[in-house]
Amino acid sequence: MRKPIIAGNWKLNKTITEATNLATQLVEGLGSISDREVIIAPTYTALRRVFDVIEDSPIQLSAQNCYPQTSGAFTGELSPEFLQDAGCQCIIIGHSERRQLMGETDLFINQKVYKTLQAGLKPILCIGETLHERENKQMFDVLSKQIKEGLADLTAEQMATLIIAYEPVWAIGTGKTASSDQAEEAHAFIRRLLKEMFNNEVAGQTRILYGGSVKPDNIDELMAQKDIDGALVGGASLNAEDFIRIVKFKKQIS
Ligand code: 13P
Helix, strand or coil: CCCCEEEEECCCCCCHHHHHHHHHHHHHHHCCCCCCEEEEECCHHHHHHHHHHHCCCCCEEEECCCCCCCCCCCCCCCCHHHHHHCCCCEEEECCHHHHHHCCCCHHHHHHHHHHHHHCCCEEEEEECCCHHHHHCCCHHHHHHHHHHHHCCCCCCCHHHHCEEEECCHHHCCCCCCCCHHHHHHHHHHHHHHHHHHCCHHHHHHCEEEEECCCCCCCHHHHHCCCCCCEEEECHHHHCHHHHHHHHCCCCCCC
16 A cells, blocks of 8 residues: 655745744644655755754655765755755655756766665655657656666665656646546556566555646545555645645545
8 A cells, every 4th residue: 555645845935934834834734644644845944944843743844956965065055964954854856847947867866866765865756748748759758768767776675765756847837737647647657667677566665646736626536546646736835725635635435
């Protein structure tokens, strides 16, 4: 059984005061929820203060990025070890905004995944095709390359805590969600690939989240899909009421 995960990526939003207010609302609204995991990823500057708010709650803290070195002459960067020191348990890696705006390559992303695991944190590896790639029928090739190169040289044991987020670039921040069938098709493909690359167990245990315009009104249908194990939420995670509703998605009785 894969425990569902709902993660909020706050991106470059919320000042320290706003972030601690939002975290306080989430702690109160979610109580001792235990049948699903909840992760929030504030900006670097808000991490420690948010940690102080959520420390005794089930909510886990994530960073939005890291640098694959422990310490040293790397001006402006933060390592998994330093993020752990700030209270993080997870790190989002290879988000499409970083791939597109900062030119991150699959090789660099692979180094970050490796270093994050080495530091004992959980990587949330993001992958996803652009509209152009989808329209040119390159979606499976793109996903396959991002997965194979992003997870290169990892062992089945190292895969135990890794989380994958499928975020089609055309659905991010556009209000255009992938249909549940489109999302399920991609997730099932990713799971088959994990089986090929590792084994049945890894394919069966790895949580694959969907991201891209997830909202309170589409989460239930997305979560009803066999291979969708959760969501990585952008815009709707900035509002406590919306995010709490998404976390409390309704389980379908099969
Ligand atoms: P939106 O939910 O705003 O589309 O963002 C998705 C995302 O990029 C989460 O990482």
